[in-house]
Amino acid sequence: MPEQPYDVITMGRIGVDLYPLRTGVPLARVDTFGKFLGGSPSNVAVAAARLGRRTAVVTRTGDDPFGGYLREQLREFGVDDRWVTPVAAYPTPITFCEVFPPDDFPLYFYRQPKAPDLEIRASELDLEAVRAARVFWMTGTGLCAEPSRTATLTALRARDRSGTTVFDLDWRPVFWPPDTSGPSASARYREALAYATVAVGNLDECEIATGEREPYAAARALIGSGVELAVVKQGPAGVLAVHRDGTVADVPPLPVDVVNGLGAGDAFGGALCHGLLSGWDLADTVRYANAAGAIVAARLACSSAMPFPHEVEAALAEGAVTAHGEGA
Numbered sequence: 248m249p250e251q252p253y254d255v256i257t258m259g260r261i262g263v264d265l266y267p268l269r270t271g272v273p274l275a276r277v278d279t280f281g282k283f284l285g286g287s288p289s290n291v292a293v294a295a296a297r298l299g300r301r302t303a304v305v306t307r308t309g310d311d312p313f314g315g316y317l318r319e320q321l322r323e324f325g326v327d328d329r330w331v332t333p334v335a336a337y338p339t340p341i342t343f344c345e346v347f348p349p350d351d352f353p354l355y356f357y358r359q360p361k362a363p364d365l366e367i368r369a370s371e372l373d374l375e376a377v378r379a380a381r382v383f384w385m386t387g388t389g390l391c392a393e394p395s396r397t398a399t400l401t402a403l404r405a406r407d408r409s410g411t412t413v414f415d416l417d418w419r420p421v422f423w424p425p426d427t428s429g430p431s432a433s434a435r436y437r438e439a440l441a442y443a444t445v446a447v448g449n450l451d452e453c454e455i456a457t458g459e460r461e462p463y464a465a466a467r468a469l470i471g472s473g474v475e476l477a478v479v480k481q482g483p484a485g486v487l488a489v490h491r492d493g494t495v496a497d498v499p500p501l502p503v504d505v506v507n508g509l510g511a512g513d514a515f516g517g518a519l520c521h522g523l524l525s526g527w528d529l530a531d532t533v534r535y536a537n538a539a540g541a542i543v544a545a546r547l548a549c550s551s552a553m554p555f556p557h558e559v560e561a562a563l564a565e566g567a568v569t570a571h572g573e574g575a
Contacts, residue, residue, distance in 0.1 A: 252379035253327070254300035255520050257288035258402060259389040259417075260364050261306040261331070262340035262356075263313050264549060270346040270506060274355070284320040284550040285342055286364070287417055287513050288386050294517020294539065294553040295382075296325040300524065303327035305372065305402075307363040309339035314363075324550065330373060334363035346547070349505040356421060365392045369401040377402045381410050382520045386417035387452070390435040392424070403442035411523055414439055414474070415516060416448030418455045433458070440472040445523070447478040447516065462487045478519065478533070480512065488533050496530040501562060503541040504570040510549030511540035517553065535559060541568040 264285030267277040284293070292302040304326055308314030310333035317339065321328040340362045343355040367389070377383055383406050389399040406412045416436065423432055436456040440446060446456070446469045454460045457468035462479045466489035469477035479487040485499040518539035522532030538559045545568045546552035554562075562568050 251301070252381060253303050253376065254380070254524055255292060255295045255302040255382045255384060255517075256305060256377060256380040257292045257302070257384040258305040258367070258399065259286070259288040259386040259395075260362070261286035261289040261304065261308060261317055262342055262358070262362070262364075263317065265341060265343050266507070266547060267344075267346055268547070270348055270547070272345075274343060274345050281548060282316070283548045284317055284324070286340075287388075287415065287516075288384055289317075289321070289326075290510060290513035290550050290553070291384055291415070291516040291520070292326045293321075293324045293550045294514045295520045296517075297553040297555055298518060298521040298559075299556065300521060301327075303330060303376075305330040305367065305377075307332050307334050307366050309333065309337055309363050310335045311339055313339035313341070320550065332371070334366045337361050337363045337366070339363065344507075344509060346507050348507070350508065352507060352509050354509070358422070361392070365389075365395040367398045368394045369398040372398060372402055372405075374402070374405040378405050378409065381524055382413060383410065384413045384415060384516070384520065385439070386415040387436060387439075387455075388417050388419055388422050390439060391422045391432075396435070400439065400442075403439060406442060408442060408444055411445060411520075412443050413445040413447060413516075413520070414443035416446060416452035416456050418448070418452040437472060440469070440474060443474050445476045445478065446472070446474045447480070447519065449480045449482065449512075453479055463489070476529075480515070486533050486537060488529050490529060494529050496533045498530060498533040498537055501537050501541040502567040503544050504568070505544045506570050507547050508544045510546075510552055511544040513549060514543040514553055515540035518559065534563065538562040538568070544568070545570045
């Protein structure tokens with residue numbers, strides 16, 4: 248009997264997050280860290296799995312104990328790790344952060360000389376599975392270096408805009424070569440947008456992709472690039488979602504006592520996938536995704552903080568999220 252297609256396959260970054268277990272302490276003075284699975288597309292897969300979706304990640308780690316830890320964590324979270332493979336030449340990336348609520352969370356990435364997740368090769372992709380997935384999620388970081396760039400575009404071409412193909416704009420200039428200017432990165436983004444049906448990004452990311460920073464102008468420009476749905480994250484101003492058919496959802500944020508905002512966007516992404524797969528209307532989908540993001544913002548970690556459905560439903564019913572411990 249043929250295997251059922253995955254609900255969500257994500258592709259791209261993975262690493263180990265080392266976060267201080269106390270907030271408000273500079274990194275130089277931190278003496279106790281928590282170790283967590285990290286990397287935006289990996290967290291999105293975890294978030295969707297927490298909501299009951301069948302998910303998998305296409306990525307690569309170092310051939311080291313941290314790589315083994317990440318594969319083990321994915322399995323524990325219910326994410327299929329069959330396409331997570333080791334690279335002997337490069338170590339598994341590590342990311343440190345400082346946690347100064349409500350809005351200061353500096354990140355320190357250790358991905359040199361090269362991150363294994365940028366060694367994903369087109370020849371190693373299971374294009375049949377990628378093509379069959381109900382949602383395929385890729386990120387801008389995957390376009391910053393070869394062979395990952397070619398592999399990402401190969402996956403997008405295999406999709407050929409079938410199902411839901413999400414481009415998480417995910418602009419992190421530190422990952423791009425030093426001689427890469429904004430315009431050249433923008434050209435890479437435009438190439439990928441031609442194959443996406445959904446684009447998701449904050450205002451900085453939308454500006455790199457389209458040259459537009461005003462939310463409605465950015466959404467229109469993304470739709471002009473070929474996507475069916477543009478989702479513009481505006482931080483404290485909420486989320487604007489615009490569909491090609493004219494449907495607009497301008498959703499305010501859910502009030503939240505922020506502990507660590509770093510994982511909120513990944514929780515939003517996993518919940519967005521869940522809502523799109525569920526066939527909900529646009530406003531309900533964005534409200535649900537907002538609530539999932541708010542829950543994670545009220546927690547310290549990212550992957551282990553992803554909410555279960557009953558937690559999202561409770562947050563929506565209460566109309567706010569207060570800071571508390573990690574999810575059950």
